[in-house]
Amino acid sequence: MSEALEQESVHFIEQIIQDDIASGKHDGRIHTRFPPEPNGYLHIGHAMAIWLSFSMAEKYGGVTNLRFDDTNPTTEDTEYVNAIKRDIKWLGYDWEDRLFFSSDHFQTLYDFAVQLIEKGLAYVDDSTPEEIAEAKGDPQTPGTPTPYRDRSVEENLQLFREMKEGKYPDGTRVLRAKIDLASPNMLLRDPLMYRIKREPHHRTGDTWNIYPMYDFAHGQCDSIEEITHSLCSLEFENHRPLYDWFIEKLEIFPSRQIEFARLNLDYTVMSKRRLLRLVQEGYVQGWDDPRMPTLSGMRRRGYTPEAIINFVERSGLTKRNKINDISLLEFSVREHLNQVADRVMVVMDPVKVIISNYPEGQKESLPAINNPEDETAGSHELPFGREIYIERSDFMMDPPKKYFRLAPGKDVRLKFAYIIHCDDVVTDDSGHVQEIHCSYYPDSKSGSDSSGVKPKGTLHWVHAQDHVPVELRMYDRLFQVREPLADDAVDFVEHINPESMSVHQGARAEPYLADATAEKRYQFFRKGYFIQDPDSRPDHLIFNRTVTMRDSWAKKNG
RNA sequence: UGACCCAUGGUGUAAUUGGUAACACAGCGGUUUUUGGUGCCGUCAUUCUAGGUUCGAGUCCUAGUGGGUCAACCA
Numbered sequence: 001m002s003e004a005l006e007q008e009s010v011h012f013i014e015q016i017i018q019d020d021i022a023s024g025k026h027d028g029r030i031h032t033r034f035p036p037e038p039n040g041y042l043h044i045g046h047a048m049a050i051w052l053s054f055s056m057a058e059k060y061g062g063v064t065n066l067r068f069d070d071t072n073p074t075t076e077d078t079e080y081v082n083a084i085k086r087d088i089k090w091l092g093y094d095w096e097d098r099l100f101f102s103s104d105h106f107q108t109l110y111d112f113a114v115q116l117i118e119k120g121l122a123y124v125d126d127s128t129p130e131e132i133a134e135a136k137g138d139p140q141t142p143g144t145p146t147p148y149r150d151r152s153v154e155e156n157l158q159l160f161r162e163m164k165e166g167k168y169p170d171g172t173r174v175l176r177a178k179i180d181l182a183s184p185n186m187l188l189r190d191p192l193m194y195r196i197k198r199e200p201h202h203r204t205g206d207t208w209n210i211y212p213m214y215d216f217a218h219g220q221c222d223s224i225e226e227i228t229h230s231l232c233s234l235e236f237e238n239h240r241p242l243y244d245w246f247i248e249k250l251e252i253f254p255s256r257q258i259e260f261a262r263l264n265l266d267y268t269v270m271s272k273r274r275l276l277r278l279v280q281e282g283y284v285q286g287w288d289d290p291r292m293p294t295l296s297g298m299r300r301r302g303y304t305p306e307a308i309i310n311f312v313e314r315s316g317l318t319k320r321n322k323i324n325d326i327s328l329l330e331f332s333v334r335e336h337l338n339q340v341a342d343r344v345m346v347v348m349d350p351v352k353v354i355i356s357n358y359p360e361g362q363k364e365s366l367p368a369i370n371n372p373e374d375e376t377a378g379s380h381e382l383p384f385g386r387e388i389y390i391e392r393s394d395f396m397m398d399p400p401k402k403y404f405r406l407a408p409g410k411d412v413r414l415k416f417a418y419i420i421h422c423d424d425v426v427t428d429d430s431g432h433v434q435e436i437h438c439s440y441y442p443d444s445k446s447g448s449d450s451s452g453v454k455p456k457g458t459l460h461w462v463h464a465q466d467h468v469p470v471e472l473r474m475y476d477r478l479f480q481v482r483e484p485l486a487d488d489a490v491d492f493v494e495h496i497n498p499e500s501m502s503v504h505q506g507a508r509a510e511p512y513l514a515d516a517t518a519e520k521r522y523q524f525f526r527k528g529y530f531i532q533d534p535d536s537r538p539d540h541l542i543f544n545r546t547v548t549m550r551d552s553w554a555k556k557n558g
Numbered sequence: 559u560g561a562c563c564c565a566u567g568g569u570g571u572a573a574u575u576g577g578u579a580a581c582a583c584a585g586c587g588g589u590u591u592u593u594g595g596u597g598c599c600g601u602c603a604u605u606c607u608a609g610g611u612u613c614g615a616g617u618c619c620u621a622g623u624g625g626g627u628c629a630a631c632c633a
Contacts, residue, residue, distance in 0.1 A: 009572055009581095037633055072632065129631055138629050139560045174631055184561040186629045195631035214633045237563055238628050259563085261626095266569085272633095314582065316571040318564090321626050325569045328583045338596065373596070404594065413592050446592065458592045526593050553594040 011317040013052070013231060013258055017060055020228070030062025031228045034088070034095075035102075035218065037069045038080035038202075040272035041287040041294045042087045044308065044329075048263040051312045053231050054093040065225055066095035069102050071217045073201040081202075083287070087295040091305045102217050103203045105224050109212050110164065112220055112250055113175060113193055117156045121249055122193060123149055124159040125176050132174070136181070136189045143181035143189045163196055166209035170196050177216075179245065187242050191215055219243040222255035230255050233262040234319060263315060264323045267477040268293045269484055269492060283496055284478070290533075290544050291478045291500050301475065302521060302531030302546030304340075307333040323483065330547050337521050337529040337546065342370040342377060345415065345460040346509040346524040346543075348472060350389035352435040352464060355420060357442075358386040363466070366446065368416045368512075380512045384417050387464035389508055394459050395436060397425065400557075404457030406436065411455040415525060419444035419453050460525035462508045470513065470541040472504040473533060514541065521546070 010018065021028045032053040036042065042050075057064045066088065070076045088095070116122035125132065127146045137143040151159075163173055175194040183189055193216035198209045212220075219242075222230045236243075237259045247254055264270055269278075270293060278284045278292070287294050290301035298308065311332040315324050345368075363385040371377035390406065399407040406412045406422050413419050424437040444451035478500045484492040513522065516532045523529050528548040536542040 009574095011571090035633090039633085069633065075632075132631085133629070136629055141560090141629095143629090171631060186561085189629080192631060197631080211631095213631075218633080234563070235627060236633090238561080241562090261564085314570080316582095318571075320564055320570095322570065325583060328570070331583060334595090343593080372593090402594090415592065417592095419592095449592085455592090457594080460593075523593085523595080526595070549593075549595050551594070556594090 012319070013229075013260060013317060014056060014059075016258060017056060017229060021060060026228045029228055030057050030060040031065070031226060032057045032062065032231060033065040033067050033100075033222065033225065033227045035067045035069045035221075035232075036084050037072070037075075038077060038084060039072070039075040040080060040276055041083050041296055043270055043272075043275065043293045043295065044265065044298065044312075045263045045270045045293075046087075047091060047295060047308050048312045048315070048317075049231070049233070050088055050091055050093055051309055052260070052317065056229070056231075062228070063098060064093070064095060065098040065100055065227065067100040067102065067221060067225070069214075069218065069221075070201070070203065071102050071211050071214065073197060073199045073211065076202055078202050083296065087299075090295065090299060091309065100221070100225060101203055102212075102221050103201060105217075105221050106204060106208055106212070108224055109217060109220055112246075112252075113160065113212075113216070114157065116177065116193075116249060117160060117175075118153060119249065120153060121178050122156070122175055123151050123178055124156050124163070124173050125149070125190075126173050129171065132192075136186065139184070139186060145181060149178065149190070160194075163194070163210050164208070166198055168196055170198055172196060175210075177242075177246070179242075185238055185241055187215070187238055188245070191242060215239060215242050216246065219246055219255065219257065220250070220252070222257075223247055223250075223253040226253050227255045230257045232257060232259055234259045234321070259319065260317055261319050261321055263312065264321075265293060265326050265329065266323050266482040267326055267479050267484075269479070274492065277493075278478075281493070283493060290473070290475050300534065301544055302337075302529060303329075303333050304336050304521070307336040310336070326477070333547050334529070334550070337523065339373055340371075341521040341523040341529055342380075342512075343368070343372070343523050343525055344510055344513050345382070345462055346470065346472075346507055346513065346527060346530075347389045347391050347460065347462050348504055348507045348527065349392040350462075350506070350508050351392040351395060351433055353388050353390050353420070353461070354435055354437050355386050355388070355440045356423065356437055357439040360386055362386065363463075366416050368510075382416055382510055382512070383463040383466040384414075385463050385465070388414070388461045389464055389467070390414075390436075390459050390461045392433070394457075395422075395425075395433060397431075397433070404455075405459060406438075406457070411453055413444075413455050413458040414461050415458050416446045417461070418442070418446070419449075419451060419455055460527075462510050466511060467508040468511055468514050468541060470507045470509045470543055472507050472530070472543055472545065474502045474504060474545045476500050476502075509541070513543075514538075516541070516543075523549075 034053045054064045125148045174192045176190045179188045181189050192213050194210045200206050243257045288296035288300045311329045365381045367379045368382040369379050394405040418440040420438040420440045426434040441451040479495045480497045481495045484495040529546040530543040533542040533544045
């Protein structure tokens with residue numbers, strides 16, 4: 001009964017949407033947009049924005065536009081357009097036929113600017129950037145007009161047209177909105193609307209010599225596309241009065257801008273500028289380096305879209321600046337992978353075990369459950385024989401009290417196989433373990449164990465001959481400190497974790513792993529979740545560690 | 559010394575809109591287990607400070623404190 005009465009807790013933006021629907025605003029229509037600038041790759045912070053705009057529209061019967069905000073030809077490129085589209089699709093969202101570019105609206109924007117000039121609300125300013133900045137004053141001091149503020153409408157119209165025609169060099173003139181040079185909001189002190197850039201644009205080529213600034217493009221494009229709820233991050237709060245001013249003066253469709261706090265993660269950086277630097281200066285191997293918080297990096301690392309969306313939903317939506325624990329993301333990915341990943345045995349650092357009482361030359365095939373969390377996942381066969389490999393770290397000559405693994409005189413269960421007893425250890429001169437001699441309990445076979453032996457530990461293993469070699473790439477957090485940007489006296493790259501990636505050759509996997517595909521996720525028993533890397537080839541298998549298993553033993557023992 | 563925004567456990571959110579702090583992650587302790595995984599159980603805050611309104615304040619008001627954003631021909 002409480003279930004029916006219980007109110008769903010909605011975040012503040014959803015509350016606004018519900019209120020708007022209730023009041024009949026825009027006839028209850030919900031239309032959002034995701035407006036990336038094609039100058040870099042999407043990261044997990046964008047996943048939050050994508051999730052928000054698409055899921056709100058979806059939930060309330062609306063639609064979402066994808067609009068590339070391409071108003072700055074010097075930094076933008078088609079390469080990024082394609083990468084961004086791919087990432088959005090990968091997350092599971094679909095803009096259908098609603099793909100737009102701000103550049104689609106350049107002519108309309110130009111006409112809007114002309115209207116403002118005609119209304120006496122915009123003027124061409126010939127001042128240099130320095131002069132304009134100087135004349136704007138500072139937050140405590142009102143600005144002063146430049147000598148061009150009161151040009152006639154006719155002169156402004158002519159100059160603006162000539163700017164467009166390419167008559168003037170870059171940077172020599174701008175179009176400014178005539179608002180209020182004394183406003184306490186610096187953005188209202190006659191903001192720039194257009195600048196001259198006689199540069200080819202990735203879509204419009206050389207047809208334009210002037211390009212609109214963000215403030216004169218974004219809101220107007222929202223309006224042209226009749227976006228009802230324009231959701232953006234907190235840094236644009238101060239822009240909202242300007243957003244509204246243009247809409248009001250132009251008398252166009254009243255889109256509404258609502259700001260939310262962007263998602264941040266600890267132990268990483270999230271701005272495109274800094275991610276670009278990591279790529280350009282070679283700190284990582286590319287935008288899709290598995291250590292990057294980019295969606296392409298996380299995809300390569302093995303994160304699933306489901307896990308990412310779950311994480312974003314759990315993170316919540318507010319207006320507080322925040323830094324989320326990456327552990328919540330890791331929890332989300334483990335939670336999902338635990339449900340879908342086939343279990344397989346891979347020994348990273350092998351040491352040979354010889355089972356002396358197992359007949360030489362004999363080999364048997366044992367069934368291995370693919371996923372104990374999913375009965376429909378089936379099973380596969382596992383070769384077992386007299387010689388196997390186990391993990392070097394699963395054996396100790398002189399173990400501490402609560403050590404459940406193999407040691408002289410101790411019993412241990414081999415997963416899906418038999419219980420073995422450690423009889424003898426062969427070491428070299430320096431005490432390094434060469435091989436371990438064991439005997440097995442023939443009546444302890446998995447599934448039909450009548451031995452009565454109850455070992456504490458269970459180990460993963462592979463057949464000494466029948467296995468496939470694999471390279472493992474292990475990843476750790478990219479930065480050593482929780483907030484790499486906390487101290488602006490220290491360049492954030494100083495905090496990079498020198499051990500954020502380690503390549504592990506010489507691992508051996510059970511043959512089943514050779515069936516891996518690009519998409520398939522695995523849990524390597526007791527080691528973590530892995531996915532095949534795109535660099536992998538049939539004769540050289542490579543797997544990336546997505547995330548470790550939780551490990552309370554390692555945690556306790558360092 | 560300006561404007562705007564924000565303030566709940568270690569972290570991130572919630573609190574039926576004024577009715578006596580909930581959830582998740584992390585941590586810690588325990589339990590189950592042929593993964594030291596998973597699952598399950600327990601444990602961890604009187605809501606930035608000071609006043610005020612009220613029978614009653616995390617929710618409202620005032621002041622303070624702390625944090626964020628803004629003076630790019632970037633978005």
